[in-house]
Amino acid sequence: MDKGVFVSAFSNGDVFVGETLGTAALILLGGGVCAAVTLKKSKAFNAGWLAITFGWGFAVLIAAYMTGSKSGAHLNPAVTIALAVKSGEWSQVPLYIGSQMLGAMIGATLVWLTYLGQFQANEEPTLGIFSTGPEIRNPIQNVLTEVIGTFVLCMAILTLGKAEIKGMGTLIVALTVVGIGLSLGGPTGYAINPARDLGPRIMHALLPIPGKGSSDWSYAWVPVVGPLIGGALAGGVYNALF
Amino acid sequence: MDKGVFVSAFSNGDVFVGETLGTAALILLGGGVCAAVTLKKSKAFNAGWLAITFGWGFAVLIAAYMTGSKSGAHLNPAVTIALAVKSGEWSQVPLYIGSQMLGAMIGATLVWLTYLGQFQANEEPTLGIFSTGPEIRNPIQNVLTEVIGTFVLCMAILTLGKAEIKGMGTLIVALTVVGIGLSLGGPTGYAINPARDLGPRIMHALLPIPGKGSSDWSYAWVPVVGPLIGGALAGGVYNALF
Amino acid sequence: MDKGVFVSAFSNGDVFVGETLGTAALILLGGGVCAAVTLKKSKAFNAGWLAITFGWGFAVLIAAYMTGSKSGAHLNPAVTIALAVKSGEWSQVPLYIGSQMLGAMIGATLVWLTYLGQFQANEEPTLGIFSTGPEIRNPIQNVLTEVIGTFVLCMAILTLGKAEIKGMGTLIVALTVVGIGLSLGGPTGYAINPARDLGPRIMHALLPIPGKGSSDWSYAWVPVVGPLIGGALAGGVYNALF
Amino acid sequence: MDKGVFVSAFSNGDVFVGETLGTAALILLGGGVCAAVTLKKSKAFNAGWLAITFGWGFAVLIAAYMTGSKSGAHLNPAVTIALAVKSGEWSQVPLYIGSQMLGAMIGATLVWLTYLGQFQANEEPTLGIFSTGPEIRNPIQNVLTEVIGTFVLCMAILTLGKAEIKGMGTLIVALTVVGIGLSLGGPTGYAINPARDLGPRIMHALLPIPGKGSSDWSYAWVPVVGPLIGGALAGGVYNALF
Numbered sequence: 001m002d003k004g005v006f007v008s009a010f011s012n013g014d015v016f017v018g019e020t021l022g023t024a025a026l027i028l029l030g031g032g033v034c035a036a037v038t039l040k041k042s043k044a045f046n047a048g049w050l051a052i053t054f055g056w057g058f059a060v061l062i063a064a065y066m067t068g069s070k071s072g073a074h075l076n077p078a079v080t081i082a083l084a085v086k087s088g089e090w091s092q093v094p095l096y097i098g099s100q101m102l103g104a105m106i107g108a109t110l111v112w113l114t115y116l117g118q119f120q121a122n123e124e125p126t127l128g129i130f131s132t133g134p135e136i137r138n139p140i141q142n143v144l145t146e147v148i149g150t151f152v153l154c155m156a157i158l159t160l161g162k163a164e165i166k167g168m169g170t171l172i173v174a175l176t177v178v179g180i181g182l183s184l185g186g187p188t189g190y191a192i193n194p195a196r197d198l199g200p201r202i203m204h205a206l207l208p209i210p211g212k213g214s215s216d217w218s219y220a221w222v223p224v225v226g227p228l229i230g231g232a233l234a235g236g237v238y239n240a241l242f
Numbered sequence: 243m244d245k246g247v248f249v250s251a252f253s254n255g256d257v258f259v260g261e262t263l264g265t266a267a268l269i270l271l272g273g274g275v276c277a278a279v280t281l282k283k284s285k286a287f288n289a290g291w292l293a294i295t296f297g298w299g300f301a302v303l304i305a306a307y308m309t310g311s312k313s314g315a316h317l318n319p320a321v322t323i324a325l326a327v328k329s330g331e332w333s334q335v336p337l338y339i340g341s342q343m344l345g346a347m348i349g350a351t352l353v354w355l356t357y358l359g360q361f362q363a364n365e366e367p368t369l370g371i372f373s374t375g376p377e378i379r380n381p382i383q384n385v386l387t388e389v390i391g392t393f394v395l396c397m398a399i400l401t402l403g404k405a406e407i408k409g410m411g412t413l414i415v416a417l418t419v420v421g422i423g424l425s426l427g428g429p430t431g432y433a434i435n436p437a438r439d440l441g442p443r444i445m446h447a448l449l450p451i452p453g454k455g456s457s458d459w460s461y462a463w464v465p466v467v468g469p470l471i472g473g474a475l476a477g478g479v480y481n482a483l484f
Numbered sequence: 485m486d487k488g489v490f491v492s493a494f495s496n497g498d499v500f501v502g503e504t505l506g507t508a509a510l511i512l513l514g515g516g517v518c519a520a521v522t523l524k525k526s527k528a529f530n531a532g533w534l535a536i537t538f539g540w541g542f543a544v545l546i547a548a549y550m551t552g553s554k555s556g557a558h559l560n561p562a563v564t565i566a567l568a569v570k571s572g573e574w575s576q577v578p579l580y581i582g583s584q585m586l587g588a589m590i591g592a593t594l595v596w597l598t599y600l601g602q603f604q605a606n607e608e609p610t611l612g613i614f615s616t617g618p619e620i621r622n623p624i625q626n627v628l629t630e631v632i633g634t635f636v637l638c639m640a641i642l643t644l645g646k647a648e649i650k651g652m653g654t655l656i657v658a659l660t661v662v663g664i665g666l667s668l669g670g671p672t673g674y675a676i677n678p679a680r681d682l683g684p685r686i687m688h689a690l691l692p693i694p695g696k697g698s699s700d701w702s703y704a705w706v707p708v709v710g711p712l713i714g715g716a717l718a719g720g721v722y723n724a725l726f
Numbered sequence: 727m728d729k730g731v732f733v734s735a736f737s738n739g740d741v742f743v744g745e746t747l748g749t750a751a752l753i754l755l756g757g758g759v760c761a762a763v764t765l766k767k768s769k770a771f772n773a774g775w776l777a778i779t780f781g782w783g784f785a786v787l788i789a790a791y792m793t794g795s796k797s798g799a800h801l802n803p804a805v806t807i808a809l810a811v812k813s814g815e816w817s818q819v820p821l822y823i824g825s826q827m828l829g830a831m832i833g834a835t836l837v838w839l840t841y842l843g844q845f846q847a848n849e850e851p852t853l854g855i856f857s858t859g860p861e862i863r864n865p866i867q868n869v870l871t872e873v874i875g876t877f878v879l880c881m882a883i884l885t886l887g888k889a890e891i892k893g894m895g896t897l898i899v900a901l902t903v904v905g906i907g908l909s910l911g912g913p914t915g916y917a918i919n920p921a922r923d924l925g926p927r928i929m930h931a932l933l934p935i936p937g938k939g940s941s942d943w944s945y946a947w948v949p950v951v952g953p954l955i956g957g958a959l960a961g962g963v964y965n966a967l968f
Contacts, residue, residue, distance in 0.1 A: 017483055021483070025394065025397075028390070028394070028425070028426075029394070029421055029422070029425040029426070030425070032424075032425030032426050032428075033424045033425040035428060036424060036425060036426075036427065036428035039428065041377040041378050041429075042377060042428030042429065043291060043377060043427060043428050043429075043431055044291040044424065044427060044428045045428075047290060047291040047292055047424075048290075048292070048773060048774075049762075049769060049770040049773040049777060050292060050773055050774070050776060050777045050780070051291060051292045051295075051424055053777075054292070054420070054421075054424060055421065055424035055425050057421075058417055058418065058420055058421025058424065058425075059421060059425060061414065061417055061418065061421060062394065062398050062418050062421050062422075065398065065401065065402055065405055065414060065418075066397055066398055066401045067401070068404075068405060069401070069404040069405070069484075070483075070484075110390060113386060113390065114386070114387050114390050114391075114426055114429065115387075115428065115429055116383050116386070117376075117377075117378035117380050117383045117429060118377070118378065118428070118429060121378065134843075135767040135768060135769060135843075135844070136767050136843035136844065136847065138843050141842050141843045144839060144840070144842070145840050145841075148754070148836060148839065148840050149840075152751065152754070152755070152788065155751075155792055156788050156791065156792055159791065159792045159793070159795070160791055162794075162795040163791055163794060163795070163893040163896070164892045164893035165892075165893035165894060166406045166407075166893075167405040167406035167407035167408075167410070168407065168410060168893070168894060168897075170405070171410075171413075171414065171417075171897075172787065172791060172897065174417075175784055175787055175897075175900075176784065176787065176788050176791075178780070178784055179755055179780075179781065179783075179784025179785060179787060179788050180755075180788075182758075182759045182762060182770065182773075182777055182780060182781035182784065183754070183755040183756070183758030183759040183762060183781050183784075183785060184754075184755070184758050184762075184840055185762065185769060185770060186758075186761060186762035186765065186768030186769050186770045186771075186841065186844070187767075187768065187769075187840065187841055187843060187844060189769055241743055241747070241796075242795075242796075259725055263725070267636065267639075270632070270636070270667070270668075271636070271663055271664070271667040271668070272667070274666075274667030274668050274670075275666045275667040277670060278666065278667060278668075278669065278670035281670065283619040283620050283671075284619060284670030284671065285533060285619060285669060285670050285671075285673055286533040286666065286669060286670045287670075289532060289533040289534055289666075290532075290534070292534060293533060293534045293537075293666055296534070296662070296663075296666060297663065297666035297667050299663075300659055300660065300662055300663025300666065300667075301663060301667060303656070303659055303660065303663060304636065304640050304660050304663050304664075307640065307643065307644055307647055307656060307660075308639055308640055308643045309643070310646075310647060311643070311646035311647070311726075312725075312726075352632060355628060355632065356628070356629050356632050356633075356668055356671065357629075357670065357671055358625050358628070359618075359619075359620035359622050359625045359671060360619070360620065360670070360671060363620065408648045408649070409647040409648035409649035409650075409652070410649060410652060412647070413652075413655075413656065413659075416659075501967055505967070509878065509881075512874070512878070512909070512910075513878070513905055513906070513909040513910070514909070516908075516909030516910050516912075517908045517909040519912060520908060520909060520910075520911065520912035523912065525861040525862050525913075526861060526912030526913065527775065527861060527911060527912050527913075527915055528775045528908065528911060528912045529912075531774060531775040531776060531908075532774075532776070534776060535775060535776045535779075535908055538776070538904070538905075538908060539905065539908035539909050541905075542901055542902065542904055542905025542908065542909075543905060543909060545898070545901055545902065545905060546878065546882050546902050546905050546906075549882065549885065549886055549889055549898060549902075550881055550882055550885045551885070552888075552889060553885070553888040553889070553968075554967075554968075594874060597870060597874065598870070598871050598874050598875075598910055598913065599871075599912065599913055600867050600870070601860075601861075601862035601864050601867045601913060602861070602862065602912070602913060605862065650890045650891075651889040651890035651891035651892075651894070652891065652894060654889070655894075655897075655898065655901075658901075
């Protein structure tokens with residue numbers, strides 16, 4: 001999983017399959033842990049923040065090992081942007097991001113199917129299962145928090161190319177995501193991935209969930225813009241320092 | 243532990259020993275954590291969902307490292323089916339599944355022996371220590387949840403063959419099981435393994451536990467059929483996409 | 485860390501240093517997490533069973549990586565017995581076990597020094613920080629529980645020699661110990677190591693701790709005999725099956 | 727990441743960049759998890775001690791993988807001292823420690839920016855997010871606790887050079903830090919790193935946080951002196967025994 005190898009490393013068909021399947025798995029498992037902890041008729045109800053952060057980290061682990069051989073498993077437009085800034089190669093960027101968005105929407109639908117009975121019995125707002133929201137709403141501060149979190153994620157991924165870890169890099173990235181969640185997730189819920197937030201938000205708006213509440217579109221740009229800035233910044237800083 | 247190597251990779255005797263011993267260890271440790279968290283006179287009483295999911299994940303870790311050299315450590319009929327669909331080689335499938343069932347029944351008995359004093363003092367239904375049950379009973383939905391969870395598990399195992407991880411694959415599979423538990427375990431308790439559910443359910447019916455309650459046979463087919471469909475589906479999708 | 489290499493693999497001096505230092509580190513960290521969670525004036529007070537089991541697992545991780553190059557890092561008479569039964573080589577067994585006992589007593593003293601202020605302010609029984617005790621006192625059942633837990637531990641260690649994991653074996657053993665704690669620790673607190681229980685019990689009797697309560701000598705033989713049987717059994721079963 | 731290679735292994739420029747960037751990342755993530763669990767308007771509020779200890783461990787993981795290729799990722803004056811005592815090479819020690827202090831101050835500032843809204847709404851003492859403090863104030867005992875914790879950390883790092891783990895050493899060190907936190911962090915909050923404590927304490931004094939409370943300068947020497955003694959002691963003991 002040398003994510004540094006980006007220029008024409010994978011065929012367009014493989015990128016499409018890998019990023020769509022991988023991001024679907026990522027959101028199924030990441031959204032899944034939010035559903036598990038949030039919905040009342042769930043064995044994991046109220047399992048706590050540590051369960052959520054490990055759940056998202058292992059979601060990355062599973063999704064990225066599953067599809068690394070296909071597409072390098074970016075699974076995140078911010079990672080794709082970071083690698084494009086680093087390498088100067090942009091030709092596959094639209095394909096990567098489009099596939100990630102499609103995968104995220106499929107993944108959110110699979111969360112709904114997995115917890116169908118729970119969603120049917122639902123009576124409370126469920127946006128938190130699909131997308132992030134701030135504890136204190138202040139767009140500039142919220143963007144800043146997402147920039148910092150995504151910068152750490154992308155710097156970690158870019159610099160891992162220099163460690164002698166071979167196939168274990170995906171495990172390290174997964175634990176990195178646990179760490180970012182624990183440390184930087186408090187204010188905004190760490191989207192750190194535009195597809196992870198926007199794709200499920202679209203599905204939240206579309207899916208027939210009783211009492212699902214608002215999809216909070218006024219906040220939707222924050223977890224898109226923040227991570228993209230953070231990813232681009234990481235690519236630039238990497239090139240300057242490494 | 244290249245689980246992709248299935249065709250005649252192991253002798254019948256080794257398969258029998260490996261799968262019986264391994265599934266016994268899996269259920270001893272997996273059922274053990276359920277006993278530990280559920281039974282009142284236990285130091286782990288009420289330790290929570292994170293303890294249960296890590297407990298099951300490390301059960302896979304221990305059992306699969308212990309027996310990987312003997313039989314490839316499927317320890318799960320759904321995994322065996324997934325590998326058979328992938329490879330087209332079915333001759334050892336009955337031996338694998340039979341050994342797994344035997345091992346699961348031995349493992350459930352060992353849980354009972356480990357917590358013998360606790361079971362003797364028991365006054366509440368204990369099926370949850372042995373087998374899974376749904377939070378909202380709806381067979382079609384419950385099957386669907388088990389199909390999705392098992393599909394993720396089997397796709398993760400099949401695709402791991404393409405990563406450069408050598409002997410560390412078992413660790414990744416173990417953490418994958420933690421992740422599936424956290425994310426997809428909420429509705430049905432993630433059997434994702436027919437032997438894991440049916441073997442201990444048989445022992446629950448047989449063992450002399452005071453106040454043990456119903457073995458809920460009307461639900462017993464769900465965690466058998468769902469995982470088998472999920473495993474077969476993963477084998478087919480793997481062949482189509484990878 | 486090929487623990488299978490036992491016959492004269494290490495000089496007597498290295499065994500003494502490695503096992504004494506390693507078992508001291510094991511008990512400092514393992515007893516330490518019990519102190520951290522039990523004592524009232526501690527930042528980890530009431531941190532729960534998951535904290536205790538991870539704490540003991542990482543205690544094994546730290547102690548065994550630290551001293552693996554010196555002595556193979558048995559750190560446990562039951563592991564030494566298992567390896568002796570497997571290999572038929574008993575000449576260094578007394579040296580291993582003696583060093584482990586010395587190390588365990590040093591480690592328990594270091595726990596006391598680390599938490600000195602807390603122990604001085606103590607008013608409650610503190611044996612649980614040093615040694616194990618049963619939730620339901622029944623010597624035969626308690627021995628059986630310890631036999632099963634130690635058998636799993638020693639089988640896991642013996643069979644790891646067949647996996648391609650090189651230096652990562654210690655990590656797997658550490659996570660195995662977390663798993664055994666979660667799954668099999670409920671009834672007796674998983675001594676699974678005679679030195680881990682007896683050494684600190686001696687120090688509990690000797691150290692000047694106000695209100696420390698009984699050292700419960702009537703139970704002391706259980707976590708010695710059970711683990712020794714479990715280790716010997718694992719060595720024999722390994723030779724029969726692998 | 728062979729931390730044993732210290733003598734002129736890295737250029738002065740790389741040491742400056744690596745240690746500044748790495749320690750900034752360490753404190754951003756380590757201070758971040760303290761902010762996440764402590765501040766009321768945070769999704770991780772009250773997530774518990776296990777979250778804090780895993781958060782700090784993964785902070786080490788992320789920071790050390792990010793900068794290991796630049797400077798060996800000491801990120802801690804006590805580690806630098808331990809390596810200097812071991813190797814007898816002191817020429818780069820001031821550069822390492824100066825860069826670590828600068829990085830720690832930058833990291834603490836980034837915590838403040840990440841949680842800016844939370845800090846602006848704050849009404850309670852916040853020193854615990856920046857620096858450590860004792861549960862029972864007794865300077866000699868508190869120094870002793872920090873000496874023991876740091877000694878274990880530095881011995882673990884020094885002896886890891888003898889294990890066949892290649893690029894996975896950083897993962898082991900990260901889990902070692904989780905373990906030290908769980909086991910030895912109860913009395914003083916495990917600074918085990920002078921820069922980690924002093925750098926953020928300076929920023930706590932400087933940053934404009936409403937109701938931030940005292941920076942507790944009377945205690946500030948303890949988490950500096952204790953870890954330095956522990957690191958030096960580990961270097962000496964390593965040379966004597968290994």
